Amino acid sequence: MIRLERLTKVFAGITAVSGVDMEVSAGEVCVLLGPSGCGKTTTMKMINRLISPTSGKVFIDGRDTDTLDEVTLRRSIGYVIQQIGLFPNKTVEENVCVVPKLLGWPAGKARARAGELLEMVNLDPAIFLSRYPKELSGGQQQRVGVARALAADPPVLLMDEPFGAIDPINREEIQDEFMRVQAALRKTVVFVSHDIDEAVKMASRIAIFRDGRIVQYDTPDRILAHPVDGFVADFVGSDRTLKRLRLTRVEDAMMKDPPRVRGEDTLETAAGLMEEHGHVSIVMVGPQGRARGVVRLESARGRQGVVAENHEKLPGVVHVRDDLRKAVSLMFTHDQTWLACVDEDGFYKGYVTQRGITHLLGATYREG
Amino acid sequence: MAAATMPGGVRRLASGLQGVGRVGLLALVFGLGALAQARGLLPSILQHSADVIYLVQQHMRLVLLSGALAILVGIPLGILLTRRGVRDYADAITQIVNLGTTIPTLAILALAMTVLGLGAPSAVFGLFVLTLLPIMLNTIAGLRSVPAYLVEAARGMGMTPWDILVQVEIPNALFVIMAGIRTALAINVGTAPLAFLIGGGGLGELIFTGIDLMEPGMLLAGAIPTALLAVLVDVLVGAAQYWFIPRGVNPLR
Numbered sequence: 001m002i003r004l005e006r007l008t009k010v011f012a013g014i015t016a017v018s019g020v021d022m023e024v025s026a027g028e029v030c031v032l033l034g035p036s037g038c039g040k041t042t043t044m045k046m047i048n049r050l051i052s053p054t055s056g057k058v059f060i061d062g063r064d065t066d067t068l069d070e071v072t073l074r075r076s077i078g079y080v081i082q083q084i085g086l087f088p089n090k091t092v093e094e095n096v097c098v099v100p101k102l103l104g105w106p107a108g109k110a111r112a113r114a115g116e117l118l119e120m121v122n123l124d125p126a127i128f129l130s131r132y133p134k135e136l137s138g139g140q141q142q143r144v145g146v147a148r149a150l151a152a153d154p155p156v157l158l159m160d161e162p163f164g165a166i167d168p169i170n171r172e173e174i175q176d177e178f179m180r181v182q183a184a185l186r187k188t189v190v191f192v193s194h195d196i197d198e199a200v201k202m203a204s205r206i207a208i209f210r211d212g213r214i215v216q217y218d219t220p221d222r223i224l225a226h227p228v229d230g231f232v233a234d235f236v237g238s239d240r241t242l243k244r245l246r247l248t249r250v251e252d253a254m255m256k257d258p259p260r261v262r263g264e265d266t267l268e269t270a271a272g273l274m275e276e277h278g279h280v281s282i283v284m285v286g287p288q289g290r291a292r293g294v295v296r297l298e299s300a301r302g303r304q305g306v307v308a309e310n311h312e313k314l315p316g317v318v319h320v321r322d323d324l325r326k327a328v329s330l331m332f333t334h335d336q337t338w339l340a341c342v343d344e345d346g347f348y349k350g351y352v353t354q355r356g357i358t359h360l361l362g363a364t365y366r367e368g
Numbered sequence: 369m370a371a372a373t374m375p376g377g378v379r380r381l382a383s384g385l386q387g388v389g390r391v392g393l394l395a396l397v398f399g400l401g402a403l404a405q406a407r408g409l410l411p412s413i414l415q416h417s418a419d420v421i422y423l424v425q426q427h428m429r430l431v432l433l434s435g436a437l438a439i440l441v442g443i444p445l446g447i448l449l450t451r452r453g454v455r456d457y458a459d460a461i462t463q464i465v466n467l468g469t470t471i472p473t474l475a476i477l478a479l480a481m482t483v484l485g486l487g488a489p490s491a492v493f494g495l496f497v498l499t500l501l502p503i504m505l506n507t508i509a510g511l512r513s514v515p516a517y518l519v520e521a522a523r524g525m526g527m528t529p530w531d532i533l534v535q536v537e538i539p540n541a542l543f544v545i546m547a548g549i550r551t552a553l554a555i556n557v558g559t560a561p562l563a564f565l566i567g568g569g570g571l572g573e574l575i576f577t578g579i580d581l582m583e584p585g586m587l588l589a590g591a592i593p594t595a596l597l598a599v600l601v602d603v604l605v606g607a608a609q610y611w612f613i614p615r616g617v618n619p620l621r
Binding site: 048050071072073074075076079081083085086087088089090091098099102132133134148158 | 515517518520521522523524525526527528531535536539540542614615616617
């Protein structure tokens with residue numbers, strides 16, 4: 001979708017970007033990551049020619065962008081900046097309609113589109129369309145900023161540290177929202193960031209920049225697991241393996257179709273099942289299959305009675321859609337080495353163990 | 369706005385004080401009027417009322433003509449001096465224009481007279497030069513105060529330089545530009561009496577003749593309308609500032 005070929009920019013004798021080659025596939029989020037002054041922003045701005053390259057080429061959808069008029073090019077690329085850049089003299093509606101208006105859409109169509117986009121970013125059009133930017137909070141402003149970039153439905157989106165100026169709590173929320181919108185729209189996104197956590201969260205691929213060159217261009221998991229050199233390793237941090245926990249969902253790490261018992265089962269059955277699977281505890285489920293409690297091997301072995309009268313409370317459960325970081329955090333909180341995993345309706349789906357997670361994270365090192 | 373955040377008691381006191389101030393002002397005006405009447409000044413002022421009506425019109429023609437010219441030249445010049453390519457020379461050019469304003473107004477009028485001859489055209493030219501600078505300087509200051517990231521966002525979205533100027537730069541600079549017009553026109557009205565000295569007419573006729581004949585009534589018949597016109601122009605431009613500038617960038621609203 002986007003291909004950069006030996007892209008180079010020299011500012012007054014100083015090389016800001018040097019021979020960058022990269023390709024971003026359609027629907028991917030590519031995060032350009034690196035310390036300030038590494039050339040990531042310059043590289044991004046060469047895509048919509050806010051900065052014209054000294055040499056090298058940019059292809060979008062196979063077309064050399066040099067052959068396009070730069071105004072036409074920019075109208076087909078959504079652009080979001082850190083300072084948000086909503087026009088204070090225009091209402092939210094007028095801001096969102098800027099590009100549709102430039103493209104000559106009829107007013108009614110542009111207006112309908114503005115309302116639709118505000119809903120998409122969780123702002124009530126009835127309240128916000130007629131407001132001015134100064135009447136909005138920072139988080140609301142950047143939501144409008146994202147809506148504005150999406151207004152003419154461009155296939156490509158450039159985002160220059162878009163959430164950098166927003167407080168951490170709102171930032172998480174707006175990142176999640178953006179990912180939800182992105183999952184639905186599948187835009188090709190080039191995203192500049194200096195925040196490794198943000199990059200790991202958003203990226204399909206991360207390009208790590210240093211002194212105007214790409215040091216490593218790979219999936220977040222590969223970057224965290226196999227940094228190519230000391231620079232990348234330092235940049236992603238000494239806790240990089242812990243960061244990988246965010247990349248895997250519980251459902252992809254859990255043991256599925258686990259053994260289970262019902263309330264009316266005898267302790268003998270429970271003990272038998274545990275011994276068969278080599279477990280020291282087993283989850284008790286309700287009649288529909290919802291996780292209800294747990295029976296321990298030492299309290300079941302050699303005793304009479306039914307499970308319903310001998311179970312304990314479950315020491316914490318984790319949602320199958322949560323990431324492994326949350327699972328590990330819950331294990332530490334409850335001093336457990338395993339957790340029962342449930343879906344959104346509370347049905348027992350499987351379990352994760354500390355050993356299982358360790359094994360999963362270690363898999364990539366054993367291959368290599 | 370400040371009053372809205374004050375506790376009730378303080379607010380009542382403040383509005384009370386305001387009321388006292390208003391009554392005081394009225395009393396002062398009434399007192400001065402009575403004094404003027406008692407000393408025979410008021411009748412001597414009013415005896416010029418026919419002249420005043422004619423001269424006010426002439427005065428306003430001078431102001432409007434020179435002011436309009438200054439706006440029509442000053443704003444485009446200010447815009448030009450903030451464009452890419454010219455921007456680097458802007459400081460040098462404004463310095464030269466600045467130097468122009470250090471020349472006393474009277475001298476400018478005299479110089480204009482030597483070229484354009486006696487009469488209204490030289491007066492209009494002199495007033496135009498005087499009014500031009502604040503308008504141009506405020507246009508430059510206003511446009512420069514538009515944050516660079518706004519212009520970049522506009523460029524990144526595919527606006528042409530003209531779109532950016534009309535949709536982003538001017539609306540965001542408008543408050544400062546209009547403040548310049550407001551100041552410039554107030555100065556213009558107050559300086560226009562000098563036009564009389566080069567045969568340009570206006571309320572200066574009553575003021576300077578009044579001084580020469582040592583007739584305070586005549587002098588005031590020129591000076592008071594001049595002051596009232598200055599206030600009127602200020603109020604009008606102020607109202608335009610309030611209503612024409614988009615709410616999002618209007619500090620008055």
